[in-house]
Amino acid sequence: MxxxxxxxxxxxxxxxxxxxxxxxxxxxxxxxxxxxxxxxxxxxxxxxxxxxxxxxxxxxxxxxxxxxxxxxxxxxxxxxxxxxxxxxxxxxxxxxxxxxxxxxxxxxxxxxxxxxxxxxxxxxxxAIRRRYRYRLLNRPSRPGIEANRVWHVRHPLDVPAMQSATQILLGQHDFSTFRAVACQAKSPIRTLDRLDITRDGDLILFDVEARSFLHHQVRNLVGTLQLIGCRRWDSEHLRTALEARDRCAGGPTAPSEGLYLVGVDYDPDPFG
Amino acid sequence: MxxxxxxxxxxxxxxxxxxxxxxxxxxxxxxxxxxxxxxxxxxxxxxxxxxxxxxxxxxxxxxxxxxxxxxxxxxxxxxxxxxxxxxxxxxxxxxxxxxxxxxxxxxxxxxxxxxxxxxxxxxxxxAIRRRYRYRLLNRPSRPGIEANRVWHVRHPLDVPAMQSATQILLGQHDFSTFRAVACQAKSPIRTLDRLDITRDGDLILFDVEARSFLHHQVRNLVGTLQLIGCRRWDSEHLRTALEARDRCAGGPTAPSEGLYLVGVDYDPDPFG
CATH class of the missing domain: 3.30.70.580 (Pseudouridine synthase I, catalytic domain, N-terminal subdomain)
Incomplete structure (x- = not known):
């Protein structure tokens, strides 16, 4: 998006x-x-x-x-x-x-x-807030029912490690590291209001909220957090990557099929 | 099943x-x-x-x-x-x-x-227990993402009314009223150990457990409970239907696409 x-x-x-x-x-x-x-x-x-x-x-x-x-x-x-x-x-x-x-x-x-x-x-x-959910299926077997609805990652991910790394990303930052090269936004500054990671059985859910996002920002954040989950990166590596303000310093883009736009907030809510 | x-x-x-x-x-x-x-x-x-x-x-x-x-x-x-x-x-x-x-x-x-x-x-x-979940989408709009994965019911269902009616069905009964005509079981007696109904947003979930089930039993139970949810039946009607021991006294068979076999239990668990 x-x-x-x-x-x-x-x-x-x-x-x-x-x-x-x-x-x-x-x-x-x-x-x-x-x-x-x-x-x-x-x-x-x-x-x-x-x-x-x-x-x-x-x-x-x-x-x-x-x-x-x-x-x-x-x-x-x-x-x-x-x-x-x-x-x-x-x-x-x-x-x-x-x-x-x-x-x-x-x-x-x-x-x-x-x-x-x-x-x-x-x-x-x-719009005052966009809410996205990213769904990752973390088990050895591919999805039988949810093909095209999740990102399938076979190796077990360390959810607490990913959760603690989110502290580095929350709040206002220059998110150039997590921005698609083709992104048309004038400014790479965004404020991440929520980045919650929860496990629900074999699913890992990433709930992400901000007023607005850069192109591919959620997928680039999830792809990078997954590197922490499989212990290829630690939190310090993530901090260095964010501060580099360079897409080349970031992790891979998580696949699109795991991403859901779950809500857009307005004040007042027109559907209220 | x-x-x-x-x-x-x-x-x-x-x-x-x-x-x-x-x-x-x-x-x-x-x-x-x-x-x-x-x-x-x-x-x-x-x-x-x-x-x-x-x-x-x-x-x-x-x-x-x-x-x-x-x-x-x-x-x-x-x-x-x-x-x-x-x-x-x-x-x-x-x-x-x-x-x-x-x-x-x-x-x-x-x-x-x-x-x-x-x-x-x-x-x-x-097998000592079979566990089924039935998923019903209760909202005016058809499913956009979960087509073929839920039963879509447009009119709002009264979940508390369905919940209290489950008391009539729990335990050991002659379930002839909820048994497919083609069912090959020798006995219509079964013991329903669990029948929990919960609302999760627009979804209504029916969690049903027993050692074994009659053919179409879960779908016939859900189809009949739905009549209570839309207030065409009350609990007394359900009790009379169960006691009739006659498929003709029961409600309709809920469609197969909402039904999930979620687990089978063994003691000991071979996958444990």
Whole structure:
């Protein structure tokens, strides 16, 4: 994902006068998708959502903006976007939710909630917090049920070692070490508000929260913490890597299929 | 599933002298499978497991017996079976686990553990407890990520009402009301040791344990409890239905995709 400053063509943030803006909460299985953003290479969530909205709007274009531009194969249980429908349409929350879901029925994408919002409200710029969960399956056997839903790591990971290393990462830092080379954000400074690691049977869950993230930041953090979990790195190595402010000093990028955008927070909550 | 008395051709329970018996713990996604038992209609777990074992055994037949003959589309995270390998093969737990999993790699079936057992040990007849979990997604929107992994019920269910109704079902009863017409068990008497219902967000989980179950018993219990959850039945209705000892008095069979065989217990635990 990349929550950084948008390119110029995304900057229009007010709904035009002839439009009504709706916020939608979306769940999707990213396995067969190329990610949020439209691409020629395959189906994106954006394309599916906008095509469903256009069908609901009788063929008129309905542009969308999202809170988190998830990468290919990344999942979401609480993605948020806004859609600008023609002002003439009679809409209500249930009709938007069920109407969009109906037109998405051939795809693993579903609308969980819909709510009308002010023309100045933005799924992207009004967000005060993004919440991600990374799911790692830590056992010798590959996943039988959760293929494409977890990162499978065979060797046993030291969870307490990873937990204590998170202290180095929490708070405000220059996260250049954990930022994709292609990241478009102007600043590499971010504030990590939460990085909890818990074991649940064979699963290791990473719960990560911040106002916004750099491109690949969560996956780069998890990939690096995994080096600590298998004792190839210690905490001092992590501190040195963070202070290097250089992607080359960081660990590998954890695979996209373990990552879930679980929620985006707004104040007030439009779905509240 | 059907854990009842086996047909005659299953009764051979001792491993022959030229065989070594191994217990295996299996996880599978039942979605594309016809269930445990071999059928001409499609791929079964039994066929996949026995073909993998035959490849490991250099082409020789390796018969299997399972603890729970799950139906089509039912999943397992802790199924147990035993396999009779030729006595001449040098085997160890890791080689059996990883060798079988390797030959299963094109299918959503994986071996979690393997252990040598006595020739008289039986995955089916030595089991002292079967544990099932039924997962119900209770929200207006269909599953985006967990299609084929849950039963989707749109209308809100009254979990406390279902919880208090379980008191009627716990313990030893004639469960004819909750038994598939095709069930082969000699007796409809079973002892339900656990029936816990918990809500976890939009999921409602039914955790059910007994020494053995009748065919469709868990799915029939869940389908009937759901009638209480949506207030079409009250507890008295459930009591009357149980006492009728008649499948026609029971509620509908909950769909197979919500059901998981999560574990089978033995004393001692061969995988311990």
């Amino acid at each position: 990349n929550d950084a400053s948008p390119p110029a063509f995304f900057r229009q943030s007010h709904a035009p006068d002839d439009r009504q803006r709706w916020a939608v909460k979306i769940e999707y299985d990213g396995t067969g998708l190329v990610g949020w953003q439209r691409q020629k290479a395959g189906l994106s969530v954006q394309q599916l959502l906008e095509e469903a909205a256009a069908r609901l709007a009788g063929g008129r274009d309905v542009p969308s903006i999202t809170a988190g531009r998830t990468d290919a194969r990344v999942h979401a249980t609480g993605q948020v976007a806004h859609l600008d429908f023609p002002i003439s349409m009679p809409l209500n929350p249930r009709a938007v939710r069920d109407g969009l879901s109906y037109h998405l029925k051939d795809h693993p994408v579903v609308i969980l909630a819909a709510a009308p919002v002010a023309p100045t409200w933005s799924a992207r710029f009004s | 059907n854990d009842a008395s086996p047909p005659a051709f299953f009764r051979q329970s001792h491993a022959p002298d030229d065989r070594q018996r191994w217990a295996v713990k299996i996880e599978y996604d039942g979605t594309g499978l016809v269930g445990w038992q071999r059928q001409k209609a499609g791929l079964s777990v039994q066929q996949l497991l026995e073909e993998a074992a035959a490849r490991l055994a250099g082409g020789r037949d390796v018969p299997s017996i399972t603890a729970g003959r799950t139906d089509a589309r039912v999943h397992a995270t802790g199924q147990v079976a035993h396999l009779d390998f030729p006595i001449s093969m040098p085997l160890n737990p890791r080689a059996v686990r990883d060798g079988l999993s390797y030959h299963l790699k094109d299918h959503p079936v994986v071996i979690l553990a393997a252990a040598p057992v006595a020739p008289t040990w039986s995955a089916r007849f030595s």
